[in-house]
Amino acid sequence: MTDPLLTVHNIETYIGQFHILEGVSFEVPEGEIVALLGRNGAGKTTTLKSILGLTAPRTGDVVFDGMNLRGMQPFDIAATGIGYVPENRAIFGALSVEENLRLAERSKGELERKSDLIFGLFPDLERLIGLPGTALSGGQQQMLAVARALVPDNRLLLIDEPSEGLAPVLIEQMMEAIKQLSSDTTVLLVEQNFIVASRLAARYVIIEEGASVASGDMADLVNDEETIRKYLGAA
């Protein structure tokens, strides 16, 4: 078996004096969508931030593509090929849609090379290209946040709550886009909406009170009502 693209090994993260992650371990195989599941405040977002070094783990290792990311600065970690779509989307309001995309370029002209892919997935963005980030609706911001992570040649996308606050029709659209982009990019997904997560991801990891407590194939979890009830509340 080939090595997984991302291995998170027993990381512990503190924010200030709060012990947020108390031992999270899982693997993300190349080419798959893995969903991080768990209740509110379980530590899913902190796990993503710890991988990127935005909240650096105090102990444990994150190995991406054979490289240990310990001690690296967030911008160096991102530049190894990890894209981040945060929960709040973090679209830059003072920048136009095009500038938001350009900012993600790691070499000149990357946006032009990727425009077919990006505007193929999100045709709306091409229409909005000159608008300032503040003028976008929630759904458009979410599309832009995902598109921004697609501009450079990222091998792994960390997507936090893509369906949050979106209308059902937009959720469908977003799921379709993630499914399509996962054909050549590995995705680690945080998703509260279990139906969305179960339809997208092939594998799951459950985080409970800062620790990874269960993982496996999504197909098994869907039929395991006891696990679902125990860790995720009502299914």
Place this chain on the structure above:
Amino acid sequence: MTTTTVAAPTRGTSTSRWLRKNRGKLALAAFFAFVLFSGLFMMETNDWIITIIRGLAVGAITFLVASGLSLIFGLMDVLSLAHGELYMLGAYVGWTIYVRPDTFLDALTPIALVLSGMALLPLWRRIASMWTAGKWARIIAPILVGVAGLVIVVVLFPKFPMSMWNLDVYTEAPINNSVALDQGLQEVPPPADFDGVSPLVGIIGIWLGGALLGLGIAGGIERKAEVPASKPGVGAYTIAGGVALLALLIYVVNDPLTDWWYGLGTSPRFFFALVITVVLAFGLGSFIEVVFIRPLYDRLLYQLMMTLGLGFIIIELVRSVWGRPGFTMPKPAVFNGHGDACPGEGLGGMFSGCSTIKIFDSRVRMYNEVFIILVGILVLVTITLVIKRTRLGMIIRAGVQDSEMVEALGINVRRVFTITFGIGVALAALGGVIAAPAIGLNTGMGATVLLLALIAMAIGGLTSFPGAAVGAVIVGLLQQFMIKYGSIGIPVPWMDEPFKPSPVLVPASAILVMIVVLLVLPHGFFGREE
């Protein structure tokens, strides 16, 4: 990529909505316009125009300081209280390069040698990271090494050949150098010699001092580092070698270079002083960010205390090097012409080389008003273009909102912080150099301008770059009108005598306006609402 237009949001009642939303701004703008134009009925039109032009000049200087403050505050949430003193330091350094280039050249060699030794920091960090010792040894040794380096530098620095002014001898004091340059009587000071040490010992010694200083700092960094330093790249060696080579080159050609520099007219000398001061200030600003500000991000109170303390240190440093009393800086010849053809007529007279020109029957000083306002406009346009059009500007605009996300995109935000702080300090120093010929130099000039700049920032909205410009112009105009009314008085119907604002009211009026603006617009004119 094609840009398609999008249907504009429905206008309908949008005009009235806009009016309602911006009624505070409109009311204030109308109020300021009223104050400005009511001046027309209280003074001669000529005086009114002159007062406005002078106000714009004060605004331009204030803007140079305020714009750096707002860039830094916007991007990094750091309020640099040392900014006024950095402006003052810029004036003093600019004065030295302008009036006494020989001293500048003499001092450049030892300073560059120290920096060259410190520039090998990556190598020193690598060495420090390979050193294994007990906990206490790792705490104490870097301090001892660093202090030893500092002592060597402090002992050897005055032994370098340096033709300085003598503060105790009136005829050699800076003020007399200024006068001599202004009257064209300046002579090239005799070259100095190494004092008590051989050149070889001095040069190698002071480089070693810088190296030890770097090693001490490296030891301190590595003690706390989680990951040992990696092997230094070629860049560090190139920079250190290049700086050392420059130091030696300047040492070798010191005398002919000094003679050549003294042979230049005041205009090219002033231009050199401007450019070199701005470059040095950029370097100093970057250094301050890396060494002093970086450890204190997210600790607002400590930053304020640190920058305030830094300001005091700069004041004392300037006092001990340049002396206590204020002194003057002669204007470059191109703005200081006299003769039959002067003053120049109208805007075309700007190129006549006269010290004053006539606009609408009013005499306007070329340097104090025209040149300073032009520099202010040039900086405003340049920085606006950088912010709007370049990738650096894009990163700054994005970083103002969310620097963590910028980092998550793979951009080294720390480096952008360093550059931005450097730009901010460079702008303040530029303000200092161009203000010095107009208002002279004294150690209190920084505090005055800092107060005005902070008020301008608050009026403009703290983090807004155009806001800093608007705020600075409002503050500048207000100052000059208050000074003007101080002499002609404001007629008040129920008072026999016209009301004459006393000089104390001039700075107070700026604070008053800030209070009024912030009561009506809590976020200033262009501030973002949190």
